[in-house]
Amino acid sequence: MSIKTRILGLAASLIVVASLASWLAYRELSENIIERWGQQVAEIQVRYDSARLLQSLEREIGLAKQMASSSTLINWAASPDDETLKSEAIRQMESFRSNFRDNNYFVALVGNGHYYYNNAENEYAGSQFRYVLDEEKPDDAWFFQLIEEGRDFHLNVNPDTELGVTKLWIDVLMRDEAGEIVGMVGTGLSLDAFLQDIVDIDQEGITTLFVDYNGAIQLYRDRNYIDFASIIKPEGQKNTVDLLFEDPQDKQQILGMLQLLKKRGDQAGQVESGFVTVDGRKHLAGVAFLPAIGWFEITLLDLHTLLPQSYLWPLVAVFLVTLLVSLLLFHFIIQSRILKPIMSLERAVEKVREGSFDLPRLEKPNNEVGWLADHFEKMAQKLGQSTRELETKVAQRTDELNRLARIDPLTGLKNRRGLDEILEEEIQRARRQDSGFGVIWLDIDHFKTINDNLGHQAGDQILCRVALWLKAGVRPYDHPGRWGGDEFVVLLSPCDPDTLEQIARRIRELVEQESRKTGAAVTVSVGGFFARPGDTSDTILRHADRALYRAKAGGRNQVCIDTRDDETALSEN
Numbered sequence: 007m008s009i010k011t012r013i014l015g016l017a018a019s020l021i022v023v024a025s026l027a028s029w030l031a032y033r034e035l036s037e038n039i040i041e042r043w044g045q046q047v048a049e050i051q052v053r054y055d056s057a058r059l060l061q062s063l064e065r066e067i068g069l070a071k072q073m074a075s076s077s078t079l080i081n082w083a084a085s086p087d088d089e090t091l092k093s094e095a096i097r098q099m100e101s102f103r104s105n106f107r108d109n110n111y112f113v114a115l116v117g118n119g120h121y122y123y124n125n126a127e128n129e130y131a132g133s134q135f136r137y138v139l140d141e142e143k144p145d146d147a148w149f150f151q152l153i154e155e156g157r158d159f160h161l162n163v164n165p166d167t168e169l170g171v172t173k174l175w176i177d178v179l180m181r182d183e184a185g186e187i188v189g190m191v192g193t194g195l196s197l198d199a200f201l202q203d204i205v206d207i208d209q210e211g212i213t214t215l216f217v218d219y220n221g222a223i224q225l226y227r228d229r230n231y232i233d234f235a236s237i238i239k240p241e242g243q244k245n246t247v248d249l250l251f252e253d254p255q256d257k258q259q260i261l262g263m264l265q266l267l268k269k270r271g272d273q274a275g276q277v278e279s280g281f282v283t284v285d286g287r288k289h290l291a292g293v294a295f296l297p298a299i300g301w302f303e304i305t306l307l308d309l310h311t312l313l314p315q316s317y318l319w320p321l322v323a324v325f326l327v328t329l330l331v332s333l334l335l336f337h338f339i340i341q342s343r344i345l346k347p348i349m350s351l352e353r354a355v356e357k358v359r360e361g362s363f364d365l366p367r368l369e370k371p372n373n374e375v376g377w378l379a380d381h382f383e384k385m386a387q388k389l390g391q392s393t394r395e396l397e398t399k400v401a402q403r404t405d406e407l408n409r410l411a412r413i414d415p416l417t418g419l420k421n422r423r424g425l426d427e428i429l430e431e432e433i434q435r436a437r438r439q440d441s442g443f444g445v446i447w448l449d450i451d452h453f454k455t456i457n458d459n460l461g462h463q464a465g466d467q468i469l470c471r472v473a474l475w476l477k478a479g480v481r482p483y484d485h486p487g488r489w490g491g492d493e494f495v496v497l498l499s500p501c502d503p504d505t506l507e508q509i510a511r512r513i514r515e516l517v518e519q520e521s522r523k524t525g526a527a528v529t530v531s532v533g534g535f536f537a538r539p540g541d542t543s544d545t546i547l548r549h550a551d552r553a554l555y556r557a558k559a560g561g562r563n564q565v566c567i568d569t570r571d572d573e574t575a576l577s578e579n
């Protein structure tokens with residue numbers, strides 16, 4: 007896998023892991039925010055709903071209490087059969103009727119159990135006495151229960167079968183001066199209108215309900231849950247608030263909140279809240295106690311409806327786009343600032359490894375990778391320069407060595423190897439140009455004796471001098487050389503047989519004459535041969551050697567030219 011793929015893979019994994027972590031943190035945080043927000047909303051909502059309920063009820067309760075403390079009614083309750091008191095009382099009741107919101111009232115007397123009622127339609131004008139309450143009748147149990155409990159004020163949701171109405175009844179006990187209960191008065195509010203106004207408000211995601219002091223549901227949008235005539239039901243048979251929750255923990259929690267608020271008592275405005283599940287959806291429950299009516303108000307907020315997750319989708323989209331842009335940006339930066347420079351550096355290293363210093367253009371961003379590439383480029387340039395210098399020096403040395411390998415160190419003339427090479431070149435040239443060239447082979451006469459007599463060093467000097475005279479005796483473009491020992495060879499090119507002979511003679515004479523000037527005469531025997539195209543080096547040298555042999559055999563210090571027919575030889579003393 008390439009470094010690019012690996013870095014991108016690693017970056018992508020890191021970004022995904024970091025994103026996942028931030029997403030989880032975000033979710034946790036946003037849930038916290040939603041919960042805190044929900045709790046505050048729940049508290050506000052509870053207070054708002056409570057205020058609305060109390061606003062509707064307070065006036066009615068006040069009126070009912072006023073009615074219960076009416077001396078006209080109390081006096082009449084003491085003597086219910088007194089017609090004067092009764093008609094005064096009925097007038098008073100009718101006056102209250104016109105003031106009650108739903109324009110109805112009831113008055114029940116303890117003394118004779120008579121129940122009086124009139125409604126908004128004034129249906130019972132003149133016949134306000136409706137019936138006699140019967141302790142044995144379940145429908146009348148509420149009255150006897152409240153009297154027994156002695157609760158001065160009570161709210162009760164109750165269907166009245168006699169009257170054929172279901173109402174939220176405000177019941178207030180009527181006491182005489184001695185504090186004895188003489189009756190009960192109140193008014194009924196239409197349950198439907200009440201539910202519509204207070205409970206069934208059209209706010210999606212918000213459910214409001216009211217429960218009584220014992221947790222029995224009194225006002226709820228679903229009438230099936232309402233605990234009608236709660237007062238007369240024994241504990242355990244009531245529709246209590248916990249019915250709304252499936253999870254035992256939720257039931258426990260809600261009942262716990264009611265208990266807590268009960269303990270705090272009259273501190274109105276206190277709100278408890280907690281999460282519960284209703285119909286499989288998470289809700290935030292806010293609970294407040296309403297001391298004025300002895301009920302609890304419960305508000306259930308469906309957070310997912312009030313603040314649906316879809317609200318967060320734009321945020322998610324922004325998050326994903328940011329993620330993608332970051333990845334692209336990261337890819338672009340890594341690509342241009344690191345990967346491309348590294349790859350160009352790698353190509354350059356590969357070239358240098360192959361021995362080439364002609365580098366491709368290096369990417370040099372202003373960072374560590376760029377600086378590294380710059381250092382490498384300078385290093386490669388330096389290395390290239392040193393290598394070129396070294397190569398030049400090696401070439402020069404090699405040339406020098408080659409030259410030295412073809413030079414005789416004593417005389418400075420070409421040695422045998424040098425002569426061999428030139429001989430080969432001349433043979434090739436003769437073939438190419440169809441021309442001949444001359445070869446002279448000479449040997450110092452009696453050199454052994456010279457050595458023996460004068461010493462080896464003196465012998466060396468003589469060899470050097472002969473070399474000098476030899477050079478002086480030939481043309482600038484001829485090739486004199488020392489074949490070995492006291493033998494010298496000269497290659498003459500261009501040449502013809504006459505020139506060969508002339509030069510051979512000149513050399514012999516020059517050596518003899520010049521040596522005389524230095525003291526003891528030195529002579530040379532010279533053999534010559536004119537080579538023609540097609541002659542091999544072997545043939546040529548053999549002929550020249552034979553000519554020299556003949557010169558020696560002829561008495562030395564003479565020139566002998568070997569001819570092709572092998573028999574003709576010129577000699578001179």
Ligand SMILES: Nc1nc2c(ncn2[C@@H]2O[C@H](COP(=O)(O)OP(=O)(O)OP(=O)(O)O)[C@@H](O)[C@H]2O)c(=O)[nH]1
Binds near residue numbers: 457462463492
């Ligand atoms: N001083 C010196 N002597 C050398 C050198 N190379 C060879 N010699 C000697 O040269 C002599 C060559 O003798 P030859 O050519 O065989 O015989 P010669 O005495 O010259 O007799 P001819 O050639 O028959 O006239 C030998 O004694 C070698 O030792 C050298 O470099 N320096």
